[in-house]
Amino acid sequence: MNARIIDGKAISAAIKTEVAQRVHTLARQGITPGLAVVLVGEDPASQVYVRNKAAACEKAGLHSKVIRLASDTSEEALLDVVRELNNDASVHGILVQLPLPAQMNSSKVIETIAPAKDVDGFHISNAGLLMTGRPLVRPCTPYGIMKILESENTVVRGAEAVVVGASNIVGKPMALLLLAAGATVTLCNSKTRDLGAQTRRADILVVATGRPRMITGDMIKPGAIVIDVGINRQADGKLTGDVEFESACKVAGAITPVPGGVGPMTIAMLLVNTLEAAERCVH
Numbered sequence: 232m233n234a235r236i237i238d239g240k241a242i243s244a245a246i247k248t249e250v251a252q253r254v255h256t257l258a259r260q261g262i263t264p265g266l267a268v269v270l271v272g273e274d275p276a277s278q279v280y281v282r283n284k285a286a287a288c289e290k291a292g293l294h295s296k297v298i299r300l301a302s303d304t305s306e307e308a309l310l311d312v313v314r315e316l317n318n319d320a321s322v323h324g325i326l327v328q329l330p331l332p333a334q335m336n337s338s339k340v341i342e343t344i345a346p347a348k349d350v351d352g353f354h355i356s357n358a359g360l361l362m363t364g365r366p367l368v369r370p371c372t373p374y375g376i377m378k379i380l381e382s383e384n385t386v387v388r389g390a391e392a393v394v395v396g397a398s399n400i401v402g403k404p405m406a407l408l409l410l411a412a413g414a415t416v417t418l419c420n421s422k423t424r425d426l427g428a429q430t431r432r433a434d435i436l437v438v439a440t441g442r443p444r445m446i447t448g449d450m451i452k453p454g455a456i457v458i459d460v461g462i463n464r465q466a467d468g469k470l471t472g473d474v475e476f477e478s479a480c481k482v483a484g485a486i487t488p489v490p491g492g493v494g495p496m497t498i499a500m501l502l503v504n505t506l507e508a509a510e511r512c513v514h
């Protein structure tokens with residue numbers, strides 16, 4: 232069997248087109264959705280992510296501003312910036328790029344963002360709403376993965392879904408979104424015994440561990456849809472996922488590539504979350 236390669240770029244392009252149309256509709260009511268991205272320090276990967284987020288906003292007609300702070304900024308100074316953005320009516324979404332420098336408590340910073348402007352969906356209030364089945368803002372990466380499943384016409388209701396990696400940003404919210412859509416969900420972590428026995432049961436397999444190529448073809452159920460969230464830089468400079476693509480392709484029914492799979496969806500859903508935060512200001 233040779234897996235169908237899922238085109239995350241094409242799916243995200245369609246979503247961005249729809250966002251641009253809805254931005255146009257809002258503009259007629261005098262509102263331009265605005266995203267503020269706060270970047271602390273010089274982390275090279277973060278710089279690239281932030282640049283890409285700002286560029287995607289401009290392209291879809293959203294307003295974006297990037298606030299750059301030195302790596303030795305105090306936590307209190309960052310909290311002041313966040314509070315100011317909370318009170319700025321032209322800003323509908325606030326994203327503080329992670330990771331933050333060591334002197335800052337990320338949880339405290341995230342919890343200072345107004346939940347309605349928390350377009351990452353990381354605030355405990357948004358995590359709690361998701362947990363109780365009343366989501367307001369869904370975290371971008373898992374939300375994007377649900378859109379991929381929708382676009383692939385994957386039957387989620389009643390399916391066996393296995394999520395590998397239990398982070399607050401991807402694994403845990405992913406499990407909750409799949410559960411809400413009617414899947415039977417198994418959430419694996421780094422201590423899971425016999426991981427292959429779990430992953431081989433999966434009709435839907437989502438891998439977000441940050442460990443390059445750890446899921447191999449023999450750990451995949453024939454015909455499964457495999458979603459690879461990993462972005463790992465290899466010694467030769469190329470990117471690889473958390474799934475060994477070549478062996479997985481021989482077994483899976485469909486698979487997301489790295490790059491070009493989940494990555495573009497995350498940015499598209501950030502635009503959706505910012506747009507919807509602005510729409511909530513009107514309705």
Ligand code: GUN
Nearest residue numbers: 326327328329330351371
């Ligand atoms: N760093 C890596 N991914 C993310 C993300 O989705 N949101 C934020 N705020 N920081 C990140």
